Amino acid sequence: MFDIKDLYQEVIVDHNRSPRNFGKLDDANKTLEGFNPLCGDRLTLYLKTDGNKIDDIAFDGSGCAISVASASLMTDAMKGKSLDEAEGLFNEFHDLITTENEVDTEQLGKLAALAGVRDYPARVKCASLCWHTLHAVIQGDDNPVSTE
Amino acid sequence: MNKQNTATKLTNEASFDVEKVRADFPILFEQVRGKPLVYLDNAATAQKPKQVIKTLDTYYREYNSNIHRGVHTLSEKATAVYEEARNKVKEFINADSIKEIIFTRGTTESINLVAQTFGRNNLSSNDEIIITELEHHSNIVPWQILSEQTGATLKYVPINDAGELILEEYEKLLNEKTRLVTIGHISNALGTINPIETIIEKAHAVGAKVLIDGAQAVPHTRVDVNELNCDFYAFSGHKLFGPTGIGVLYGKQALLEAMPPYQGGGDMIKTVSMKKTTYNDLPHKFEAGTPHIAGVIGLGSAIDYVSEIDLHEAAEYENQLLQYANEQAAQISGLVPVGTAKNKTSIFSFTLDGIHPHDIGTILDDEGIAIRAGHHCAMPVMERFKIPATARASFAFYNTREDVDALIQGIDKCKQVFS
The missing domain is CATH 3.90.1150.10 (Aspartate Aminotransferase, domain 1)
Structure with missing residues (x-):
């Protein structure tokens, strides 16, 4: 039987309590806001890129454990990645939380901890807010991202 | 019981x-999720008793038809039960006449109706509307829209740390420019019961009209619009153990008579020619198109149910x-x-x-x-x-x-x- 602890795994509780890469990045060259109007979660994503490479990434804002842990895990995973690799992970992660498809858990690493979200459709937007914001940054979108 | x-x-x-x-x-x-349901979301919507469910079922099985126009038996039956429900609402809130009971989609539409008819007809850039910090968005946004359309100013009554309106501040906001005070009877977020009797009385003293958003109130308290002397009272069927998609606007007859129609269409007219339309009498003037017949009938049944309690x-x-x-x-x-x-x-x-x-x-x-x-x-x-x-x-x-x-x-x- 499904257990609530499958959703709130240790790694999620930990990243919610002590989010990594939390705070403003002073030398960011790309910044974008994401907002979930349904629940009020909001975050700002800061990126420092060098050509096609993500040198540094951070976020701040407020939200539920799923959204904070997701942003914390995502930023951890993105450091040093190329923008193409980031887009690849975006697709992989999207499949992880919205489909029953096989996903490359090796490539996802710790991000796979969010797999439990797929059993809670109402919470998919919490986990994906930071990712949609990252995707928009990479696409060069200047408008704040809304999950609605 | x-x-x-x-x-x-x-x-x-x-x-x-x-x-x-x-x-x-x-x-x-x-x-x-494998556990007995514990339903504690009643302020969002209430559950429906089997009596209401059966009424809806019977309507669709036995006399579903359009109202106010058919000459056949089913239509006559549906019209009679529909209008009987209006009378139940009138009795439930103690209005003077069934002409004062307008069926809408819900509290939100009731408030929008008042904003776009009474509001647009009576407010201009020198006028003020008083609302409160406690309001549901449905009693904020229609007034912001009206304010953009007419130039009227919105003023907010603040609340204290307990979530109660600060009445002294309300009194300071009231003046001869106040045209309308629009306020929730009971706060949906906090449960605060507002002293609407006092609020209505003070608004009337400066000549302002008062709309009460009663969405959270009708399931918990007996509402008597005559005793309250409010000018408008809005509520929804679904929080009162009735169907979704049906609500009520009560308005004093003289005000409703003077208001222009909200929407145009069938049922709200007496005659239509290519040059001119004459509008139907109250309450039909405000009920354009085929209404939510099952919803009204279900609401009537819900009122029967709560009247037994x-x-x-x-x-x-x-x-x-x-x-x-x-x-x-x-x-x-x-x-x-x-x-x-x-x-x-x-x-x-x-x-x-x-x-x-x-x-x-x-x-x-x-x-x-x-x-x-x-x-x-x-x-x-x-x-x-x-x-x-x-x-x-x-x-x-x-x-x-x-x-x-x-x-x-x-x-x-x-x-x-x-x-």
Whole structure:
């Protein structure tokens, strides 16, 4: 039987309590806001890129454990990645939380901890807010991202 | 149903037969995620008794047809039951005439109707509308739109830390420019019961009209529009154990007569030529198109149902549940109640240190417990308390102490998950 602890795994509780890469990045060259109007979660994503490479990434804002842990895990995973690799992970992660498809858990690493979200459709937007914001940054979108 | 003759006031919890009313609500015996449903989201929508469900079923099975125009038997029957429901609403809120009862899609549409007819006809750039920090978005946004259209100014009555309106501030805002005061009877986010009698009286003293958003009030308190002397009163069927998609606007007849139509179409006309249309009499002037016939009939049935219950006794029972929840919650460290008005209904809004309300909502759902988590369509209230959201349990008369126990255990579970 499904257990609530499958959703709130240790790694999620930990990243919610002590989010990594939390705070403003002073030398960011790309910044974008994401907002979930349904629940009020909001975050700002800061990126420092060098050509096609993500040198540094951070976020701040407020939200539920799923959204904070997701942003914390995502930023951890993105450091040093190329923008193409980031887009690849975006697709992989999207499949992880919205489909029953096989996903490359090796490539996802710790991000796979969010797999439990797929059993809670109402919470998919919490986990994906930071990712949609990252995707928009990479696409060069200047408008704040809304999950609605 | 009533056992008013039993014992003393102190034992009225026992005198309210909760098991009897529970038996009327089939959904309360459903399982959610393998656990018995504990439904504590009544301020969002109430569950429906089998009597209402049967009425809807019978309408669709036996006399579904359009109203006010058919010459056939089914249409005559549907029209009669539809108009009978209007009369039930009139009696329920003690209006003077069925002409004062307009069916709408819900409280939201009722408020928009007043904004776009009464508001656009009577307000201009020198005028002021008074609303409050406590309002649901449905009693804010229509007035912001009207304000953009007419130039009228919106003024907000502030609230104190308990979530009560600061009446001295209200009195300061009132002046000869005030055209309309529009205010919730009971706050959906916090449960505060506003002193609307005083508010109405003071508004009338400066010549302003008053609209009351009664969405949260009708399931918990007897509403008498005559005694209140409000100019408009809006409420929804679905919070009153009736169907969704149906609501009521009460308006004083003289005001409704003077207002232009809200929407044009069939049923709201007397004659139409290519040059000119003459509008139908009240209440039909405001009911363009085929209405939600089943909804109206279902609302009539819901009113029959609650009329069998002593709402005052039910409210006392609900308040005992709230008090019990407060006592239990006081034992939980890190739990902060939001909205502690002296005079409030059975809404228990709270935050938990370090745990976001949405996570509380999900963990409780896993225990079969339905609550609401979020800003409750009252973002200014959240802003006032400097919180993004609350978790809200809202009780109806079919809830029990066992439901409260389940909630408290669920909150403990939240703390375990995040420990």
